[in-house]
Every structure is written in C-alpha cells, then in structure tokens.
Amino acid sequence: MTEKIYFARAGADGPIKIGVTGGDPARRIAAISTGCPWPVSLIAVRVGSSQHEEFLHRKFAAHRLNGEWFSPAEELLNLIDGLQDPLFEWPAEWHIDGERNAIFNIRLNVFDGISQASFGEIAGTTQATVSRWETGELSPNSEQMGRIRAEANKRGLSWNDQWFFESPETHRSLRADKSSVRHVTDAPGSRNRTGGAFPSTPGTRR
Numbered sequence: 058m059t060e061k062i063y064f065a066r067a068g069a070d071g072p073i074k075i076g077v078t079g080g081d082p083a084r085r086i087a088a089i090s091t092g093c094p095w096p097v098s099l100i101a102v103r104v105g106s107s108q109h110e111e112f113l114h115r116k117f118a119a120h121r122l123n124g125e126w127f128s129p130a131e132e133l134l135n136l137i138d139g140l141q142d143p144l145f146e147w148p149a150e151w152h153i154d155g156e157r158n159a160i161f162n163i164r165l166n167v168f169d170g171i172s173q174a175s176f177g178e179i180a181g182t183t184q185a186t187v188s189r190w191e192t193g194e195l196s197p198n199s200e201q202m203g204r205i206r207a208e209a210n211k212r213g214l215s216w217n218d219q220w221f222f223e224s225p226e227t228h229r230s231l232r233a234d235k236s237s238v239r240h241v242t243d244a245p246g247s248r249n250r251t252g253g254a255f256p257s258t259p260g261t262r263r
Contacts, residue, residue, distance in 0.1 A: 060172065062105035062113070064137050068095040072126045073133060077110040079172050101137045107173045107188070109147055114192050125185050159221055160190040160197065163205065167214050179208045
C-alpha cells in the first residue's frame with residue numbers, strides 16, 4: 058500500500074494539518090471535516106511515508122498548535138508550494154535514519170514496517186498519537202505497551218520490554234533469540250498522555 062503525505066487546511070486561512078495515510082486522502086479529509094467546526098480542504102498531496110511525516114512534524118515543531126495541526130507559517134506554505142513542482146523529490150536527509158527512536162524501531166523492525174495507523178490499532182490509539190510517540194513528544198502508557206507486547210507475542214515475534222526504552226541499533230538486534238524474551242505486566246517509566254485532534258481556533262496567518 059502506497060502511503061501519502063497530505064496537507065489539509067481549516068477554513069480559508071486557518072491552521073494546516075500534516076498527516077499520512079495509506080488510503081484515499083480525500084476520504085481522510087471528509088472524516089476530519091465531520092469533527093471540525095470549520096470547512097476543511099485538501100491543499101496538497103505527495104507520495105511519501107510516515108518517516109517523511111515525522112520529519113515534517115519535527116521541522117515545523119515551533120509552529121505546532123495541537124496534535125498534527127500547525128500554524129500556517131510562511132516556511133510551511135513555501136514548502137507546500139514546492140510540493141506542486143512535478144520534479145520535487147524528498148531530500149535524502151529527510152529519511153532521518155539517525156533519529157529514529159525506540160517506538161519507531163519497534164514498528165519498523167519488530168512489526169516489519171506496518172503503517173502508523175495499523176500500529177495505532179494494535180496499541181489502542183490513533184495514528185496521530187503514534188506519530189507523536191515516534192517524535193518523542195509523547196510516550197505510550199503501560200496499557201498501550203501491554204497491547205503492543207501482547208500482539209508481538211501473538212504473532213510469534215521476538216520481544217524484549219527493554220526495547221520500549223532503549224532503541225536497538227540494528228535490525229539484527231531486534232531479532233534476538235526467543236530465549237532473551239521477558240514479559241513484564243507493567244513497564245516502568247511510562248507516561249499516560251494523549252494528543253488532541255484539532256486546535257481550539259483557526260489561525261489568521263496566510
């Protein structure tokens with residue numbers, strides 16, 4: 058399934074949502090519109106990946122309003138304009154291989170790179186929250202960790218709870234021998250926080 062990065066805007070000059078979907082972006086916008094008090098329009102789509110979405114969230118973190126919604130800063134609008142160029146290519150450095158955290162590595166290597174949305178279903182949360190886990194803004198709570206652990210065991214995947222806190226350096230380290238697996242009912246050091254879906258009011262910058 059091809060993932061796409063999409064940019065949606067609330068109102069004519071309101072905040073901009075940066076998201077990723079493996080389905081039809083237009084249908085995603087229709088679903089978002091149901092819970093938004095302002096009309097939401099799809100302003101740009103580009104084939105990309107959750108890694109690109111993660112980089113974008115990091116790049117524009119200073120302009121984040123709430124969840125995946127960002128103030129329409131000039132640099133963000135300029136990037137969206139650049140996406141319209143048929144010759145546009147994602148910069149190589151946007152693959153951020155050196156910045157992947159523990160949750161990203163679990164999704165990528167233990168669960169063989171399933172989408173953030175699918176991983177969110179496993180953990181009982183949303184794709185937006187998984188994205189914020191992977192940028193380090195939030196952390197899964199003990200219940201969510203337990204669901205991830207249970208699904209890994211159900212699928213017969215190698216597992217170690219330490220991977221929640223120490224990002225393995227290589228794919229091979231994640232494929233450790235089953236004898237190293239340990240099960241913990243409540244992993245220490247977790248935080249129970251969830252991300253919001255929409256800003257309280259649309260912005261005014263164009």
